[in-house]
Amino acid sequence: MSPDGSPTDRLPTDRLDGFRELLERSDAALVLTAMAAFYLLFLSIGAILNYDLAGLISILGQVTFFTAVYALVVLALNLQWGYAGLFNIGIAGFMAVGVYTMAMLTAPPTGSPPGLGLPISVGIVGGMVAAALIGLVTALPALRLRADYLAIVTVAISEIIRLTYNSPAFSTFTLPGGIALGTGGANGIGNFPSNPVRAIYFTDPSSAASGTTPIGTAVFGFFENVLGVFRSAVIVDLTYGLVLAVVVVLVYTLLARVGNSPFGRVLKAIREDEVVAKSLGKDTNRFKIKTFMLGCALMGLAGVLWQGFGTGAVYPQAFRPELTFYIFIAVIIGGAGSNTGSVLGGAVFANLLFLLPQYLPNIIEQTFAIEADPNNFIAAIGPIAAGEIAPLLGYVLNQRLPALRFVFVGVLLVYLMQNRPEGLLGHRTETAAAVDLSEGHTPGTGPSQAADASGAAGGEGGVDDE
Amino acid sequence: MEPYARGRRLVRDQPGLVVVAVAALLLVGDLIGKLTGGGLTPARFGGFVWDGLVIGLLIGLAGIGLSLTYSILGFANFAHGDYISWGAFSGWAVAYLLAGIDRYAAGGLLLIGAGDGPAPGDVGVSITNTPLSIVAGLVVAVAFTVGVSLLVDRVVYRPIREADGITLLIASIGVAFALRYLIVFFFYSGRQGVTDISRVPSYDIGGVVINAHELTIVVVGLALMVGVHLLLQRTKLGKAMRAMADNRDLAQVTGIPVEGVIRTTWILGGGLAGAAGYLVVLTQGTIAYDLGWLLLLLIFAAVIMGGIGSVYGAIVGGLVIGLASRLSLIWLTGDLSSFAEPVAFGLMIFVLLFRPEGIFGGVSTA
Numbered sequence: 001m002s003p004d005g006s007p008t009d010r011l012p013t014d015r016l017d018g019f020r021e022l023l024e025r026s027d028a029a030l031v032l033t034a035m036a037a038f039y040l041l042f043l044s045i046g047a048i049l050n051y052d053l054a055g056l057i058s059i060l061g062q063v064t065f066f067t068a069v070y071a072l073v074v075l076a077l078n079l080q081w082g083y084a085g086l087f088n089i090g091i092a093g094f095m096a097v098g099v100y101t102m103a104m105l106t107a108p109p110t111g112s113p114p115g116l117g118l119p120i121s122v123g124i125v126g127g128m129v130a131a132a133l134i135g136l137v138t139a140l141p142a143l144r145l146r147a148d149y150l151a152i153v154t155v156a157i158s159e160i161i162r163l164t165y166n167s168p169a170f171s172t173f174t175l176p177g178g179i180a181l182g183t184g185g186a187n188g189i190g191n192f193p194s195n196p197v198r199a200i201y202f203t204d205p206s207s208a209a210s211g212t213t214p215i216g217t218a219v220f221g222f223f224e225n226v227l228g229v230f231r232s233a234v235i236v237d238l239t240y241g242l243v244l245a246v247v248v249v250l251v252y253t254l255l256a257r258v259g260n261s262p263f264g265r266v267l268k269a270i271r272e273d274e275v276v277a278k279s280l281g282k283d284t285n286r287f288k289i290k291t292f293m294l295g296c297a298l299m300g301l302a303g304v305l306w307q308g309f310g311t312g313a314v315y316p317q318a319f320r321p322e323l324t325f326y327i328f329i330a331v332i333i334g335g336a337g338s339n340t341g342s343v344l345g346g347a348v349f350a351n352l353l354f355l356l357p358q359y360l361p362n363i364i365e366q367t368f369a370i371e372a373d374p375n376n377f378i379a380a381i382g383p384i385a386a387g388e389i390a391p392l393l394g395y396v397l398n399q400r401l402p403a404l405r406f407v408f409v410g411v412l413l414v415y416l417m418q419n420r421p422e423g424l425l426g427h428r429t430e431t432a433a434a435v436d437l438s439e440g441h442t443p444g445t446g447p448s449q450a451a452d453a454s455g456a457a458g459g460e461g462g463v464d465d466e
Numbered sequence: 467m468e469p470y471a472r473g474r475r476l477v478r479d480q481p482g483l484v485v486v487a488v489a490a491l492l493l494v495g496d497l498i499g500k501l502t503g504g505g506l507t508p509a510r511f512g513g514f515v516w517d518g519l520v521i522g523l524l525i526g527l528a529g530i531g532l533s534l535t536y537s538i539l540g541f542a543n544f545a546h547g548d549y550i551s552w553g554a555f556s557g558w559a560v561a562y563l564l565a566g567i568d569r570y571a572a573g574g575l576l577l578i579g580a581g582d583g584p585a586p587g588d589v590g591v592s593i594t595n596t597p598l599s600i601v602a603g604l605v606v607a608v609a610f611t612v613g614v615s616l617l618v619d620r621v622v623y624r625p626i627r628e629a630d631g632i633t634l635l636i637a638s639i640g641v642a643f644a645l646r647y648l649i650v651f652f653f654y655s656g657r658q659g660v661t662d663i664s665r666v667p668s669y670d671i672g673g674v675v676i677n678a679h680e681l682t683i684v685v686v687g688l689a690l691m692v693g694v695h696l697l698l699q700r701t702k703l704g705k706a707m708r709a710m711a712d713n714r715d716l717a718q719v720t721g722i723p724v725e726g727v728i729r730t731t732w733i734l735g736g737g738l739a740g741a742a743g744y745l746v747v748l749t750q751g752t753i754a755y756d757l758g759w760l761l762l763l764l765i766f767a768a769v770i771m772g773g774i775g776s777v778y779g780a781i782v783g784g785l786v787i788g789l790a791s792r793l794s795l796i797w798l799t800g801d802l803s804s805f806a807e808p809v810a811f812g813l814m815i816f817v818l819l820f821r822p823e824g825i826f827g828g829v830s831t832a
Contacts, residue, residue: 087632089639141482141815141819144819144822145818145819145822146822147631147632148541148542148631148632148635149770149818149822151542151632151635152542152763152766152770152814152818153815153818155763156763156766156767156811156814156815157811157815159763159807159808159811160808160811160812163804163805163807163808164805164808166804167801167802167804167805168801168804169800169801169802169804169805171801321759322643325639325643328636328639332636374581375580375581375582376573376574376577376580376581376582376583376654377577377580377651377652377653378573378574378576378577379573379581382573400650400651403647403648403650403651403655404647404651405647406643406644406646406647406650407643407644407647407648407651409640409643410639410640410641410642410643410644410645410647411640411644412640413636413637413639413640413643414622414637414640414641414644417626417629417633417634417636417637417640418622418625418626418637421629421633
């Protein structure tokens with residue numbers, strides 16, 4: 001399970017130990033190793049499927065994109081759950097608020113549904129603010145509730161949000177000032193502003209035929225002449241993935257700083273023992289509300305970057321509770337309470353549980369040439385009596401693989417709760433001090449493990465390494 | 467001056483409650499105005515009330531199990547909705563099989579028309595046309611769901627019995643998704659018609675149209691509820707369950723066999739959930755893999771409203787939620803009618819905020 005980039009046997013043991021120590025000490029090395037492993041995995045999948053270079057670049061772009069967006073939402077959830085102990089299972093709803101607000105602010109007024117036609121930057125900020133405000137409305141009263149009640153309230157609010165966007169009532173409506181606006185009802189909003197990354201390459205971001213900017217000419221020319229890649233879309237996608245990776249680093253740094261600030265120390269105190277924090281004169285509710293709002297704003301941002309710019313259209317079905325469930329699995333895999341764990345958990349989930357199953361059927365079918373494609377379960381298991389297993393495989397691979405993925409992920413969640421509720425990195429404890437307590441020690445050896453308990457490592461370790 | 471001062475204190479301490487009360491009063495006033503002014507015919511009003519009672523009865527039925535497991539095992543079981551779905555699918559598979567086995571292949575019938583199976587109109591399942599297959603389906607739905615809930619408890623919850631509520635809750639979310647998508651694996655992911663609506667007789671009682679399936683639901687639902695009442699009040703087992711719901715540690719100290727009571731709780735809760743799921747399809751006429759999940763939040767609303775751990779609270783809460791979601795349609799007309807469910811969720815949030823112990827003052831009578 002642990003993507004510690006298990007080194008090959010050819011390495012001498014001391015180098016192997018050194019590498020392991022590096023992984024223990026440096027969170028950046030840990031994440032980069034894991035990512036290198038995932039890139040390698042997917043490149044070999046591409047090779048097995050006989051993809052050309054453009055196809056391979058496209059796969060790399062997908063891996064980067066999904067890892068980054070998952071890492072982003074998981075970081076936001078970890079802030080709420082791992083730090084402040086706020087059990088939010090309405091993530092999909094807050095993401096929807098972010099991306100819908102963004103889309104409604106930026107869509108052209110003449111479009112269908114009409115928008116306000118504001119610049120993208122206003123839209124992104126507006127989306128984050130709206131998500132934070134909905135978070136405030138949720139958190140204000142919900143703080144008085146027990147954790148399991150908060151869970152029920154957040155999931156109910158998430159469904160209310162989704163049903164509201166889905167409702168034909170607000171498909172198009174008119175603000176008091178006579179300004180028309182709309183959510184598009186069940187069809188969503190199709191004329192989403194084009195990805196800002198495209199502005200780097202194209203003179204008109206909304207159309208690839210408009211001609212290229214100097215950068216675009218240079219980059220596309222390089223890929224065409226040197227590598228023989230003529231599909232500019234894959235280059236744009238990969239660029240967007242890399243931009244998202246930078247966003248993740250920024251958010252990670254922000255959260256690590258928040259975690260080490262006096263604010264973060266109070267949060268950790270609340271997580272450990274709220275009564276103690278209260279008795280020290282801290283207004284714990286105020287801290288929780290701020291944290292919840294910040295987390296929701298980040299979820300809104302993730303919604304914009306993922307469903308918005310990533311898919312280019314918004315529709316309510318994308319925000320079903322399944323999305324929340326995915327994020328939760330990712331945070332539990334990584335370990336609640338650890339920022340590095342969150343990034344790792346997001347990466348593991350996005351690559352191994354989300355992307356990999358999409359490529360598996362292709363690989364299996366190419367290898368075994370399964371023709372059968374029965375459209376129901378009885379037709380699939382009937383031939384087994386005659387010794388034919390191909391129909392069942394065809395049914396599983398062609399018809400029901402997405403369903404089986406959910407079953408598997410559900411079972412995995414149960415397994416994790418039973419056997420490893422602390423996740424990959426959740427066992428690490430985080431320091432409450434702003435200075436590095438393990439200074440002068442070599443982490444990973446005996447004495448520093450004791451220092452860890454009081455603790456070093458955790459999220460703050462990554463900052464030093466970046 | 468006494469009541470006046472008390473009123474002022476209420477406004478000061480719980481402003482939200484006052485706002486809700488005022489809003490409720492306004493709605494009742496508007497309703498009376500609509501009924502007397504002719505904006506709403508009594509027959510239409512009666513129709514809303516009847517629909518609300520039918521769905522409320524089912525929500526209450528399913529809520530009994532959720533309420534009991536919540537109080538006895540100490541966690542919110544998010545998989546409860548998927549027990550309901552499995553009750554529906556297992557029961558209707560058998561009902562379909564028995565109703566159409568003389569004319570169609572067993573495979574297509576067992577899968578409730580998956581792939582190119584027979585269409586509902588051709589099979590003709592209805593309480594008057596094929597009463598025996600409907601009853602057999604109900605029995606299977608109960609038995610199968612009991613089996614599923616006991617199996618899940620043995621495999622998933624028992625090893626982590628002593629874990630905190632959140633750990634169990636997360637595990638139950640995992641169970642929920644596994645169960646839900648197993649339905650998709652065996653059956654299908656869309657929504658499909660099941661009952662033959664054209665062969666269901668309906669009766670006009672004072673302008674309110676009541677069909678035979680709804681009557682069946684009311685009869686079966688009430689019978690099951692009376693059964694649960696007798697079990698809890700008249701038997702030693704019921705007394706043990708009430709004691710467990712009230713105070714688990716105290717119950718254990720007095721020598722109540724905890725695991726045995728937990729098993730009974732799952733049998734009772736699972737069975738009622740299965741029956742509710744089966745009956746929901748009877749009134750809706752269609753079946754879908756996520757029907758239980760869609761009901762789950764309404765059931766949570768009912769259970770919380772009635773006070774967690776209270777069986778009678780769950781029943782009354784179910785009726786309140788059912789009535790509220792249907793009566794809200796008096797005001798939510800046209801495009802706004804899609805807000806019937808959000809209204810019920812909103813009601814639940816209000817109850818959680820102003821009376822987290824339930825509207826019946828948290829008296830848990832099991």
